[in-house]
Amino acid sequence: MKQINLDIHIEAPRETVWAAIVTPEHYNRWTHVFTETSYFEGGWNKGDAIRFLAIGSEGQKEGMVSEIAESDFPAYISIRHLGYIMNGVEDTESEAIKAWAPAYENYTLHALSPNTTRFEVQSDVTDNYYDMFMDLWPKALQALKETAEDLRTKQV
Numbered sequence: 001m002k003q004i005n006l007d008i009h010i011e012a013p014r015e016t017v018w019a020a021i022v023t024p025e026h027y028n029r030w031t032h033v034f035t036e037t038s039y040f041e042g043g044w045n046k047g048d049a050i051r052f053l054a055i056g057s058e059g060q061k062e063g064m065v066s067e068i069a070e071s072d073f074p075a076y077i078s079i080r081h082l083g084y085i086m087n088g089v090e091d092t093e094s095e096a097i098k099a100w101a102p103a104y105e106n107y108t109l110h111a112l113s114p115n116t117t118r119f120e121v122q123s124d125v126t127d128n129y130y131d132m133f134m135d136l137w138p139k140a141l142q143a144l145k146e147t148a149e150d151l152r153t154k155q156v
Helices: 014-022 024-031 127-155
Strands: 002-010 039-042 049-055 061-072 076-086 089-091 103-113 116-125
Touching (some): 002 127, 014 116, 014 127, 024 039, 024 127, 049 076, 116 127
Antiparallel strands (some): 002 116, 049 061, 061 076, 103 116
């Protein structure tokens, strides 16, 4: 298991960045980088079950089975990934899953000024996915920046 540590400065308050992350109508705008049809089901409060999903080529749900390990608005979210969903079936018990789960994805939102946030992501990834995510995460961070800055403009 490896860890990705990246950050980006966003010209928006933490509350606006948080909204860009967790609001269903904004979520796909920055996560489409990972998969075009990305969406989530569940909540973003501590203890909530959450599924990070996409529609697979056969029309079935695919994605991650997760829970929110910590949620401290507007500063921190910790996601505990527990398994996969493949062809609509959840797997949190197989040996393949037990080899990496739980894995964590943490978002920290640092207020640099009232209207500037440093968004930091720390993500555990298996060795075989590290290069892929090191390519995709910077693109997702840029998309998150654009989403949050567009939201800020609409709020003013």
